[in-house]
Amino acid sequence: MSGAMLYGFCSTVLVGLGLYGLIVHPELLRKILAFNLVGGGVFLLFGVIARRGAAIGFGGDPVPQALVITGLVVAFAATALAVALLLRLFQETGRAILQSDKLTDAPSDNSQP
Amino acid sequence: MTNSTTAGGFLLVLAIVLPVVGVLLSLALGGRQAQRVAFVVMPFELAVAVAIAARIWRTHEMLQYSVGGWIPPLGVAFRADGLSAVMIVTSALLICGIGLFARTQFAAPRGAETRAPLMFWTLLLAVWGALNVVFIGGDLFNLYVALELLTFAAVPLVSLDGRAETLAAAFRYLLFALLGSILYLLGAVLLYGAYGTLDIVLLSGRIHAQPVTWAAISLMTAGLLAKAALYPFHLWLPPAHAGAPAPASALLSGLVVKAPFFLVVRLWFDVMPGMPERAAAQVLGILGATAIIFGSVVALRQARLKLLIAYSTVAQIGYLFLMFPLAIRPEAGHPWSTAAWTGGILQAVSHAFAKAAMFMAAGLIAEALGHDRIAGLSGIGRALPITVFAFGLGGLSLMGLPPSGGFVAKAMLLTGAVAEGQWWWALVVLAGGLLAGGYVFLVLLRALGDPIEPLRLITSVSRGRQALVAAVALCAVLLGFVPLRPSEFLQIGRPDTVAVGLR
Numbered sequence: 040m041s042g043a044m045l046y047g048f049c050s051t052v053l054v055g056l057g058l059y060g061l062i063v064h065p066e067l068l069r070k071i072l073a074f075n076l077v078g079g080g081v082f083l084l085f086g087v088i089a090r091r092g093a094a095i096g097f098g099g100d101p102v103p104q105a106l107v108i109t110g111l112v113v114a115f116a117a118t119a120l121a122v123a124l125l126l127r128l129f130q131e132t133g134r135a136i137l138q139s140d141k142l143t144d145a146p147s148d149n150s151q152p
Numbered sequence: 153m154t155n156s157t158t159a160g161g162f163l164l165v166l167a168i169v170l171p172v173v174g175v176l177l178s179l180a181l182g183g184r185q186a187q188r189v190a191f192v193v194m195p196f197e198l199a200v201a202v203a204i205a206a207r208i209w210r211t212h213e214m215l216q217y218s219v220g221g222w223i224p225p226l227g228v229a230f231r232a233d234g235l236s237a238v239m240i241v242t243s244a245l246l247i248c249g250i251g252l253f254a255r256t257q258f259a260a261p262r263g264a265e266t267r268a269p270l271m272f273w274t275l276l277l278a279v280w281g282a283l284n285v286v287f288i289g290g291d292l293f294n295l296y297v298a299l300e301l302l303t304f305a306a307v308p309l310v311s312l313d314g315r316a317e318t319l320a321a322a323f324r325y326l327l328f329a330l331l332g333s334i335l336y337l338l339g340a341v342l343l344y345g346a347y348g349t350l351d352i353v354l355l356s357g358r359i360h361a362q363p364v365t366w367a368a369i370s371l372m373t374a375g376l377l378a379k380a381a382l383y384p385f386h387l388w389l390p391p392a393h394a395g396a397p398a399p400a401s402a403l404l405s406g407l408v409v410k411a412p413f414f415l416v417v418r419l420w421f422d423v424m425p426g427m428p429e430r431a432a433a434q435v436l437g438i439l440g441a442t443a444i445i446f447g448s449v450v451a452l453r454q455a456r457l458k459l460l461i462a463y464s465t466v467a468q469i470g471y472l473f474l475m476f477p478l479a480i481r482p483e484a485g486h487p488w489s490t491a492a493w494t495g496g497i498l499q500a501v502s503h504a505f506a507k508a509a510m511f512m513a514a515g516l517i518a519e520a521l522g523h524d525r526i527a528g529l530s531g532i533g534r535a536l537p538i539t540v541f542a543f544g545l546g547g548l549s550l551m552g553l554p555p556s557g558g559f560v561a562k563a564m565l566l567t568g569a570v571a572e573g574q575w576w577w578a579l580v581v582l583a584g585g586l587l588a589g590g591y592v593f594l595v596l597l598r599a600l601g602d603p604i605e606p607l608r609l610i611t612s613v614s615r616g617r618q619a620l621v622a623a624v625a626l627c628a629v630l631l632g633f634v635p636l637r638p639s640e641f642l643q644i645g646r647p648d649t650v651a652v653g654l655r
Contacts, residue, residue, distance in 0.1 A: 081338050088345035113300045131316040
């Protein structure tokens with residue numbers, strides 16, 4: 040088994056675990072972490088693909104590396120936004136899980152900011 | 153087709169840079185200045201949008217700009233074809249309308265808390281910039297970043313009022329959106345690994361049918377469907393769109409959900425022209441049909457006006473995806489020369505105007521009454537006649553009655569269904585129209601009925617704002633005068649339209 044193959048499998052496992060966590064865990068912090076796990080898997084795949092480009096004769100394809108840096112920044116920003124929302128939600132409700140949030144029971148004058 | 157910058161390509165850069173400069177200025181100046189900045193940016197950005205469309209109309213060629221002079225595959229290209237121009241102009245018009253509508257609601261009060269107005273105006277410009285990047289991006293990774301920008305701008309709009317319900321709705325939206333974009337990114341990586349480029353034009357020349365392509369396209373499509381809230385990924389949409397303040401709802405329901413749909417169109421028709429299997433397209437069609445029926449039936453059962461409109465969005469998104477089974481591998485010609493393809497795009501545009509008008513009308517009604525329970529609407533038709541009229545005009549387009557953009561769009565989908573011999577989609581379109589008629593009349597009957605006790609309005613609503621909503625609704629009606637045939641303008645810049653000598 041080549042190195043690229045091994046890393047490819049690792050990224051598949053990470054994506055799978057992350058998706059599982061994202062769907063199954065009710066705790067929102069765990070969902071955020073699971074999203075980061077999926078992200079990690081995808082970024083690892085970028086690395087694998089950069090490495091495969093090396094077979095042509097370069098020391099490694101630089102484009103995926105540039106993409107990974109952008110991707111990391113985006114994932115970081117997403118996580119920051121999610122954590123900020125979660126904190127605010129926790130302050131308001133005292134819970135860090137989503138319950139069935141039917142707006143039908145909400146106070147009716149909700150269109151005002 | 154050359155890959156260099158065309159004349160007028162700088163317009164594409166302006167379309168992105170102007171809103172971004174506005175966002176930065178708003179954040180730097182803060183407080184009351186955000187609204188002024190937004191109103192300065194709006195006319196210029198609208199002018200840029202019109203200029204882009206006019207140039208494409210005149211030259212019959214797509215606009216292109218290679219960022220920094222780097223030509224793909226190393227650089228990133230922005231391209232605007234006829235389809236992009238239509239979407240850019242639509243979003244520019246609608247955002248200007250929403251901005252004018254929100255002027256009083258989000259006017260920064262003197263000395264009071266200014267956070268919500270500051271955020272609203274900043275995010276409005278941010279959504280605008282992100283939408284433009286989505287519409288002109290020519291690189292799949294660049295489009296990923298654009299999608300994320302759009303998510304980051306759209307999610308906080310849901311929870312501007314900071315109540316627990318809207319925060320939960322925003323979080324649910326964020327989770328779906330993040331899952332969607334990460335799946336999209338995974339697909340994009342696989343495509344890069346297989347073909348060594350992410351540029352749409354280059355990719356369309358290299359791509360061929362093999363398992364990795366199918367895996368990548370499936371992942372990207374699934375991710376985009378989660379963001380577009382197509383059934384069964386619609387769970388986040390009703391609480392988010394119904395909970396947001398009315399101008400934000402109009403923006404989210406009218407434009408933001410159209411961006412992922414636009415990318416599905418790019419992916420299926422531009423990245424892999426002629427490749428998609430009919431069976432795969434049928435799956436999209438079935439999801440769309442389920443969305444139409446499910447969304448409309450649930451909308452009929454809602455007790456609150458804004459939730460009714462939000463579920464109607466779920467249904468109307470379904471129509472967008474009916475174009476895939478009808479336009480992929482048509483019996484004759486290109487997908488984009490079919491009636492169904494044009495109908496799908498027109499549905500996106502007319503629904504944008506109609507739904508924005510309906511959400512804004514619902515916002516005015518809620519402002520005047522202090523609630524938006526449908527059972528308590530009796531008599532509002534007399535108190536706010538223009539608003540209810542605007543709601544009705546929007547409903548006209550949703551039902552698909554002439555004259556309205558919705559009628560032309562649905563008529564073209566019907567034509568496509570008959571021409572392709574797939575009559576079952578025609579039944580869905582007709583049933584969806586009837587159901588839409590049901591929920592629109594449900595509201596109108598209440599609104600036009602006599603109140604049991606005299607109606608008390610908690611605030612008066614200015615005629616100007618009511619007229620503005622009617623003007624937006626009128627745009628949806630005016631789209632009904634678009635000729636009932638495949639549009640030439642929409643086909644500008646489509647791959648090998650000219651090469652085959654279609655025109």
